[in-house]
Amino acid sequence: MDFLHANLPYILAGISVGGQYALIAIGYTMVYGILRLINFAHGDVFMIAGLVMIYASATMPLYIALPLTVIVTVLLGFVIERVAYKPLRSAPRMSVMISAIGVSYLLQNLALYVTGGLSKMYPTIPWISDSITIFGATTKVVTVITPILTLVLVIALVLFIQKTKIGMAMRAVSKDFETSQLMGIKINSVISATFIIGSLLAAVASFLYFSNYAAVVPTSGAMPGLKAFVAAVFGGIGSIPGAVIGAFIIGICENIIKGLGWTTFSDAFTFALLIIILIVKPTGLFGERASEKV
């Protein structure tokens, strides 16, 4: 109980960060499930969402800035897929991955150019930046809101995938790309929908994440992006509940490690976890076993 009490702030922070990672991780896991592509640019899309919010809220009221950020991020995700990944659909997987790395490089340099290399202060969003006290630990409202919002969004997403027609198409495409094409599924619109959902969730994650961190720099998307990807692998790539659980585990563990005074290793821990899971159970917690055909 003492341990719990002493570490409560860290656990709370962990749950909150975990929720934010979960929202990013869904973008990775859905894209991987359908295109078998590690979308290296996803973390940078998340960073761009943060920057758009900063510039938007500087000139317009919040109730316009928030939806505008979401729209711009979604458009960005859509355009990236159309311009950088679609022409390479029949190319080897490695070229698509290289293209993703190229996009990530471009977005980071673009952000560097626009910001002039200065770190930009994130605007305080009223209410979610207020502080509250839970069980004697003071924290921001965003910490409490994040896991709830994450769960709501994930449930909505799972329902979307299970119940709607486009969700069914997504499941079919992730099972078998070619066959679903033969069955008359418009593959391009399914893939676009995937990127749109991923970017939408990344935009929501950016509101929550940057409210806690206050500053955005061109590289601030890289680390959360990589960690979210690890979460997706941990939970079994292609599985949405897996990604969410993986993200919460990583968020909590990372913050407990920080609480123990090993901050240097909080990032390294994530990757150590990744390597262990890849070696022990490469399909992750809920991943499906893919058999290799000769």
Place this chain on the structure above:
Amino acid sequence: MDQKKKTDLIVSASLIAFILIVLFVLEKIMPSGNMLFVVLKKGAIYALVAVSMNLLNGFTGLFSLGQAGFMLIGAYTYAIFTIPTEARMAVYQYFDGGIVQFTVPVFVAFLLAAAVAGLFAFLIGLPVLRLKSDYLAIATLGFAEIIRAFFQWDALGPVTNGSNLLRKFPTFDSVLFPFIVSGVCIAIIVLLINSSYGRAFKAIRDDEIAAEAMGINLFKHKEMAFVISSAFAGISGALLAMYQTTVQAAAFKSAMTYEILLIVVIGGIGSITGSCLASFLFVACSEWWLRFLDNETFIGAWQVPLLRSGFRKVVFSVIIMIMVLFYNRGIMGTREFSIDSVTGLLKRRRLPGDKKMKKGGK
């Protein structure tokens, strides 16, 4: 054939000698602050690491993204063992001068850098090389990040100086030094690729299962390619340390690996000369030729829009994206620049068997 080999050797040797002499003369007649020398020095260093990455990605088919981590190991090993004893108190000011209280000659330090990077690669390779394509990529990327965190760890401060700079180690002035070191290393890699091991690597790249059926020990050869590639990345890390005159673990981010990967892609995955060419082009573009884009320019009273600090990098990354999307075979594809292809069109016609082999061998 022997006669041809001999002339080839003579031509290559004289070409190399010619390049070195030109560099030597250039250095004598041009001011040392010229951007050309920055490009040549950095380009030579990047050429080595790009070729080492190409050995893995292009010739063995292992998509590894750990190059920055191994460069870091090489840079640190070199720096730790060559800081003069009398300067250690100043460098390791928070760690009582550190625990390494001797220095080794530069040449030995280079060998150590390669050995330590290779050793780490050996240990990392044991679990990681069993993974497939993109999982391998993300796992090696992860290890590079772990290495970076590890070298910044305070408990290792007496050796690595924690997250502080390492400095005051011997550096080079002449552009000839990185050229010679990189040249020798690249030559060794070329020899390796043309050996029977190199053929085994290519067999693994083209079809793992077929290669295994032909009796190639997959794991052994992958491990070998990984260790050798990392050892050379270590040497280039040491060169980079010399070029920068200081080392800090925080600089060896995954962005560095991405840059090297992009060089390999631009040069052509599977072409050594392509990688070398691309690294000079890459460095020249990013450091020199596109510089004008960073300066605010006026034509008369009209200010050219968009031009300000950082625009160079944006244009540069757009160029890279265009390369990746439309010329994804790179400058050289899998071909090599050789004296044959430039001077010997006639010679080639006389050897139809040779041509056929090149076509079929892909």
